[in-house]
Amino acid sequence: MTDSDATATIDYGHLMHDAMRGLIRRVLQDVAETGLPGDHHFFISFDTNHPGVDIAPWLHDRYPEDMTIVLQHWFDALDVRDDGFSVTLNFGESQEPLVVPWAAMKTFVDPSVEFGFRFERQDDDGTGPEPIEEAPFAEMEEEPEPPRKDADVVSLDQFRK
Template structure:
């Protein structure tokens, strides 16, 4: 006798996404605690939805990146501040400083290429067609490296959780 599985009343996918975003918060919190000093060769590519609730970026960046943006935290960042809900950081864009406020719920990818570690999250908006990271918008000597970072099946440390959506 086969039973038809019932829809779960527990939102497992949301719980897992929230837990994985907490990893990003903990890592950024450690960097904040060390006065913005990244240990060793660690550096981060953080992709987020620019239209997500709570995101606050300058209008010129919003116009340049109307959907999604990738930033690099490596050499030229300051004033990193982490809260339970998100982070704020100041970066340079074409030699112009800007402060960004990003809730963890807006993040769609977090990559630390120094140790081949990455997390990908389900997109917040209805537009789930963007699977690739966008080019990093802030100044940085290694921003072109983002295009070389791709998830692989060779045992790398990229974690992607997709529970699939029932139709």
């Protein structure tokens, strides 16, 4: 082991974010192929200034830092790739294509099952994660886990009529 090996660390945060992007990629790929199942729908927020983001100029003017899109009732041309996804959404009377790289994503929430994930950004100098602003969805806030107790045995007879 060298001295530089002793100071090196495993970047679990970065690895976890890559794994979550892979999970979201798989979910969106399934939706692109078969549509949204049941009540599932997604809120996806992303950095509109991230390299590779491609949105209409009027949308960037309206959302100069970040934007949250909803994939629910109407969306078209969902294309999932290794580097990100593209989708066409309806904004009033205008249908607009959007291109979102995975690295631009800030949050992904499926409120139908209370699943959400918030990505952290790296500092410009790459020294470590910087928490992003407050998550816009209550479902993303972690609630304290209730204290564990011994399991109760329940007889099913009490539920029969």
